[in-house]
Every structure is written in C-alpha cells, then in structure tokens.
Amino acid sequence: MNRSARLVEIVAAHAGREGPLLPLLHEVQAEFGCVDGEAEAQLAHALNLSRAEVHGVVSFYHDFTATADPRPCVQLCRAEACQARGVEALVPAAQAAAGGRVKLHDVYCLGLCSVGPNARVGDQLYARLDQGSLVELIERA
C-alpha cells in the first residue's frame, strides 16, 4: 500500500473525532517516522485546514519531524535538576556510546527531577542513571 493510501486509512480511523489533528499527527509520525510536507498537505485537505495551519502545528512540537531518522533515539534530560545531579559528567561517555548509530537527543525535563539523571527511550523512562547504566541503555537502544 502506498503512503498516500495508508494516510487515507489513518485519517478514516479518526473520523468523527473532536480535534483529530494531534492524534493523527502522532499516528503519522509513528507510522512513517516523520510528518513531511506531503503528509501535511494531505492532512490539511482531509481535515479542511490550510496547509499552513498543519505546518504550524507540526513545526511547533519536538515530537513531529519533517524527515525520518531511522536511528533509535535516546532522550537525555539536561535540564537544571539533572545537571545538579551530575548529568553533564555523563555526556561524553553517552556521546561516545551513541556514535553514529543512536540519536542522542537533549531534552529539558522529563518530570522526574528528584531522581535524575533521567533518560527516555520510546515511552519508557529511566531514572538514577550513572555512566554504566546510561551507556548500557544507549547500547541496547
């Protein structure tokens, strides 16, 4: 099935829903690894929005990307609380472990400030990381 036809299916699955854009974008991102210009235009047409409006929403959120990145992604929190709990010291080892294979993505607060340093892979959160556990997490990703 081509992408455009699959998109039609995804849109149909959300038909009748109030405020369907965000759930749709999540599903498109999950399915294709990105929400590109073509998908934006197709969603705009399906939801009777302008192309610009859909693009505005897509570009606002970190979790939607314009191009697909096939690498696994590890989100590492580098906000103040995690910094206070020593995340900066782990960064060089994490970068080395990630190399070109894993996308190491800096984020700012995963909401677990008292138990940092924290990271996230997919929907799974990891707390109290030290160098060993972080590197292992990255290598397993």
Added chain:
Amino acid sequence: MAYEPQADFGTPQVASETRVTLTIDGRSVTVPQGTSLMRAAALTGGSIPKLCASDNLAAFGSCRLCLVEVDGMRGTPASCTTPAAEGMTVHTQTPRLQKLRRGVMELYISDHPLDCLTCSANNDCELQDQAAAVGLRDVRFGYAGENHLGLAADTSNPYFDFDPSKCIACSRCVRACDEVQGTFALTMDGRGFASKISAGQAGDDFLSSECVSCGACVQACPTATLQEKAVKEIGKPERSVITTCAYCGVGCTFRAEMRGEQLVRMVPWKDGKANHGHSCVKGRFAWGYAQHKDRITAPMIRESIDQPWREVSWDEALGFAASRLQSIKAQYGARALGGITSSRCTNEETFLVQKLVRAGFGTNNVDTCARVCHSPTGYGLKTTFGTSAGTQDFDSVEHSDVILVIGANPTDAHPVFASRMKRRLRKGAKLIVIDPRRIDLVRSAHIAAEYHLPLQPGTNVAVLTAMAHVIVTEGLADEAFIRERCDWDEYQDWARFVSDERHSPEVLEAVSRVPAADLRAAARLFATGGNGAIYYGLGVTEHSQGSSTVMAIANLAMATGNVGRPGVGVNPLRGQNNVQGACDMGSFPHELSGYRHISDTATRALFEADWGVTLDPEPGLRIPNMLDAAVDGSFRAIYIQGEDILQSDPNTHHVAAGLKAMDCVIVHDLFLNETANYAHVFLPGSTFLEKTGTFTNAERRIQMVRKVMEPANGMEDWQVTQALANAMGLGWNYTHPSQIMDEVARLTPSFAGVSHARLDEAGSLQWPVNEAHPDGSPIMHEAGFANGKGKFVVTDYVPTDEKTGPRFPLLLTTGRILSHYNVGAQTRRTANTAWHPEDLLEMHPTDAENRGLKSGDWTRLASRTGETTLRLLVTDRVAPGVVYTTFHHPATQANVVTTEFSDWATNCPEYKVTAVQVMASNGPTDWQEDYEALSARSRRIAPEIPAEAAE
C-alpha cells in the same frame, strides 16, 4: 487630507446593551460590557502602548507591552485581554509599568535591525512609535547575541516583500489572514526563539502558498516586515484622498495615498461601509494599469478602419465625430445612431451618455453592459418585488443562518464580501451552494457547504422549482408572511404549479443531475434553518431562462418569509463597480432614470421640460439588436464609453460583423481595446483616479469617487461626453459633476435626497433616498413590498435550445478568477498576471482520459458558433460532461465559442451554456491568427508628420 494613520482602538468594538463605567487614569468612561481596557482607554483619548493589538483582530495578548495596573487586582494584566468592569480603577502610566514596558521593548529591539534611518517604514512604523512611547534609551542586552537579522527576504509576491529580519513575531499577519481574510495562508513556524512567520509550508514562499494577496497582512504589520514594494521604491506618502474602488460591485472604500502626483498605495479605509477596512488583490494592488504604457492619452481618428490611426487635437476629433454623426442622422434618421454607457464609469458620466443619446442623437438606442450581465435581475426583481435591486446591505450577512449561493463564486469575483460571508460561516451559519463547479466556498479551510448541488448548466429553474416543490408540498412555506405581504391568490396558483409531480426533485433529477435526496435536504434546511439569505451572480442571469431564475429565487425568498429584515433577502452580486448605478441612471433603451418606462408620458414630460427637447416615446434598440440592425444596414453609428463589446459580448464573429458595417464607431476608453479595432474615432478616457463622481455598489450604496490626480488625457470622461455634445451644438455647460447629480436628483424620485454634499457628510447613502427615507434604505421592503404586494410568478423550466449531441457532447460554462477582472483590460496590464497568465480550460479527469488529454495540453474548443484554442487543466472541480473557462484574455477569446441564445425577457446572453467539443490541438485557430493580424494592423498609429518649416 494629510497622511496620517487611521485611529486604532486596539480591540474590536463590542455590541452589548449593558454598559459599565470605570475610571482610567482619573477619567471616567462608560463602555459596552466586554470592551477591553485598551479600547476603553483609547476612547478616553489615552493611548496604551501596544504591538500585537489592532481593532480589526481579536485580542491576542502576546506582546506584553499593554500591561496596566488595576486597583484591587494582583499583577499587571494585559489591557487588551482584560475586559472593563463596573467601578474599576485603572492606571495606564505608572513608574512600575514604564519599567516593565521598557524591559519588554529592550528585548524586541535587541533582535531588530537598527536601520531606522534607511528603513522604508521610517516614520511610519509602530515599533518605532512604541519604542518612543515607552521611553527606550538603551538596550542592556546588546545586539551581539543570537538573532534573526541575517534572514533573507521573500520577494516572490509581485506587490509586497516579506523581510523576516524585521519581524517581531506579533502574529498580526497570521491573525489578519485567518480572521479578516479567512484564507489561513500564514502560520507561525517553529517555537520559542526559532519562531518565524511562514507562508504555507516549509519550502513555500508567499507566491506558492495559499496566499491570495489581499493585503490584510501587509496592513496589519506594525513594522517594515511586510511592506508594499511601491513604498520602498517611491517613499512615504504625503497626502491622501478617500475614494471608491473601480473593480467589482462590492465597492470598497480606499484611501489613495499619494506623493505629489504619484500614487504610492491604495489602503482600505476602515470607515468604508461596504468593506470595513478590507480589500482584495485587485483593488489593493492592481492599479498599475492607470499608468501603463498602452494607455492612449491623445484623441485619434481615421477615415476607415483599414487605415492607421492619426493623433489629432480634441477639437478635430470631436468635430470629425460630430459631423459624421450628424450626416448619418441627416441621411438615415436618428434611429441609425446609438450609444452604450459603461458600468465602469460614474453615475454622472453614465447619465450624461444616455442624455446625449436621447436628447442629442434624438433616439432611445442606448444600452449598457448590464445587458450582458444583470439585466435579468432588473427585470425579475422589478416584476416580483417592485424594484430592480438587491434587498440587503452587506452587513446583513452577519445575521444570516442559512446562506444559499447560486451561480456565483464570491471568493473569486467578490472577494471582500466573500471574506465577510466566510466569517459568518465560521461562526456557524449553514451554506448551500448550487453551482456546476465545486467553487472554493464548497470546501476550503474552515468552510464547508452543508449541501453542494452540482447541477447541469442551464437547469437553474428546474432546481429552484424543485426546491419550491419540497417547501410547498412538505408544508414548510411561511403562510403568515405570504398572507400579509403577498397576493394570496397568486401564491396559490404558484403553489399549485410547483406542487405538480413533474416538479418534484425525483422527476427533475433526470435533467438537473442533482440527487433528489440532497435537493430535498437543502430545501428543508433553507426553509427551516432560520434567517435564509440568497446570494447570486451571473451563473443565474446569463441563461436563456435568466429572468425566470431571478423570479424563482424571489419566489423562494417570499415563500419562506425571507424578505424585509436583516439576515435574509435576495442579493445579486454585481459584477462591475457601477452596474447598479448604470442601470439606475436610465441606461436601458426602455427606461429613464429610476426605472421609469420611456412610454410613460408623465415621466417623459418631466425630462422634456428639464432638457428642453422632445423624447421618442418608443423604446430603442438593445445592444444585440443594434448589431443586428448594423448588419442589415439600418444602424450606422455608435458611441461606446468604457466597454469592450468585441471581447465581452457573445458570438464575437457577429459583433465584429456589426461593428464593421457601421460608418462611425466612437470608442471612448483608456486603451485601444478590441472594439477599437473597428473604430473611426478614439476618445481617450480617464481612470477612476482621475475623476470625481459616484459609483453605486451591489447594496445600492452610492459612494463618492474623488479625483486623486489630474487626468492623463486632460479631461474627465463626463467632460469628454459634454465636449462631444457641444460639438453637436447642444450647448451643455456643466462645470462640476455635482451638477449632474443634482439633475439626477431633480428628475428621479428614488435619488431625490442625493447630492455630493450629502454624500460627503454621510460617507455613503443607499437608495432610495427621499422624503420617506431621508437617510437611505439599507434593507428594502421592510414594511411591505415596493409594489404593494409581492408577486409570485410561475416559472416553468424550459430547456435551452443549446443542446449537447454527438458532435458537441460537452457543456461549456464560463466565469472569472480572483486575480483578473472581466475582459482583463486593466488586470492584464498589472502584475496580477503572475497568478493567471492565460485562460485555461477545466475538464474532469474522465473526459480528459477519454480524449487522451492531460493538464497543460493545447486543446481546440469548438462549438456550433466557432472555435478557439487554449490549454487544459484537468480537475474534478467540474463534473463529468462540463468544461469551464474564463474570458480574461483576448488571445483566447472564449466568446468566439459562445452562442447567440439569450434570456427570453432581456436578451442577456446565454454565456453559461454552450455545447462544445474539445480535442487535442497543435496551434491557434484560423480565427485567432486572422484576428491577431487584424489587431496588429488596426492598432497602427501613424508617425507624426513634421510640420513644414515656417518661411
């Protein structure tokens, strides 16, 4: 008027009966409940600093400059988003606020180029003004940090540039596009520091985005980020004149902003009662034709049309014209002469042309371009309601619950009104569209028609009668309204007629191809959905049953009780700026001004006494009859002001033959138009920027047109007509157009209270303006119909004689596009060609596939009348079996194809239905080649012969 910005109260006016009184900076003020503190402060004469607020946009609260202190309230709320409350005490200028505002401004300026002295918005920039207002003296953050100063400008739009380095991300442009224009073409891309305004998606620029170039964003921008190219080139305007746009029948009020004799820009005027400060690409930007190199400013004559033109003095041209007219009159009688008035010219000029024909030529052979557009409206509404005009003002749409659009494409042809309609639709009104084509209103961002009835061209009457059938047979008619306002017996006759089974949607589906279930549902919605308003255009009138359709519309409005109050009514969307006015001024061969028949002795006596002549009591010839008579040899001379009948009228070959047969064709126009190829006298015309007078828009609103610059040809058009009259010895001596309007008022009861002085004072007036309606009449038939009782007229569906068959299996219908206007004489001479460089033929994918055609292919479009070639656009906007094109480009000449069938009552041509065949083509038709050669030949102007040296 000097040049200064119009007052901006920050947030929109609130309509509330409840009032609240509060104190702002020690001044007491009473405002409607819900008014923002910002607006309340502005109403007391104060001014709270602001950047993201504008009184045509909903409060947004993002710039953080308009903070105020309110006694008893914590913090410093934004005054734009805080509503005024009873007893509030507000402080707008305190040291604490000063400090906060200055801090905010420092942040803005730390990421804004400091090039004020060389900036095109210098001294006309809200950011600059607000920096001064908050007392900015220093930017503590410096300018070295990360910034947006290096971003490249987007210059893709032909009229304005977008320079993101100057953007302060206030979102005013985005909100103007959403709220005012309703196109949603702009967005804020990204977030936080990376936020930037984006037209369309990544990779789009303004031209490739959904932007329709209405100018609302440029108007909204508080900096030089979005600015007209003309301001950059010419500089800041130094004076301004309020005038009325000369494009469509919406009649937008503009402020022409001038620098010396040079027009810098046209800016929509907030106090304009038709447009309320909005504009479209044509009125806002497409005025460059006025200075185009093709414009002819000297009179020209030639003995015969195969000769080159000879530039001559006004005296020689007028003398030549007058002597030809007089000799033809002497030889063939007055009825061999005639004239055509223009819906593009002012009321005063139009009145004068018909006066010249009736009183000077001595014949009633005068007609106007409304013949080919809204003459059925005049006939149909006069018959049913008693007046030849729409019933509402544009503001009425704010009160509509169900809007029925039939045979009109407002987003393209009446864009400023379309934006108003779309705003109402976004607030919840329901929409029914009856159109063979899926126009933008059927479905575009945030707008979706409840029902789109894609009828076969030519079946309007069938569809409307079927709707009436549903309303009557299902007991949905408004009996109380009908008994009170209409003739009950006539209604019963009509009701019996429409109730007949042969008018049921199920039976008529066979001819209209509209699914019966949809039609029933649409009819029920219209009858029961609350205030129902009908808007229609030339898709209604330009048919063999145009007048019947107008009457069917009126029947529907009366049967559902939708006449005589805000939110309802029958609204013809007028094509040209002054179609309404041209009709009002007595341009039709059978009517004197105010729609009074020429055969009426009392009316004629009034004019005869005033003009000192005897008028012919017989109606004169209509345009098509003049052309027929010319071919027969009995009609020999015509004076045509501001109309290009060769391109705009149907069956071009026949028009050409008629013109060719005449002895004297006088064309009075800005350009050597297509008609001028057959002319003997060319009198240069003046643009709307160069004359004083009035236009009357689709809502019967009479508005002043004010001279902005001196006429390039030396005379306003009314002066030219007067000079021609005087060359014929009529001895006219008008010294100002206001005297012509006084004459109109004197002779026309519905204009009795109109004068230029009164219009200057009131801004605009909607006729009738007389003793009964001293301030005009926004809504008509409020207390009762103009002719006493509303008249139901039986409208039997009669199929047109233009039928598809094996040789011509497709139906062609024609229309307009947003960026062009009518025959394109003006818009083709502007940068609007960036959007629409040629006419395209729209065809459904199935029909294209059957013929092996694809988008971009050259195709031959042939009918029984003629053929032409143009390029194809494959789209499912049109139904299978239907093709569509526009008529903006003379190279295409869509009217070579259209037929001579016309409305049974008014001769309005049936442009909207032509049976055609389409096939692949590899070049222009013989006619196109011959015509191009003829055009080139007949536009030759002889070089000046140097005067012999004096001895």
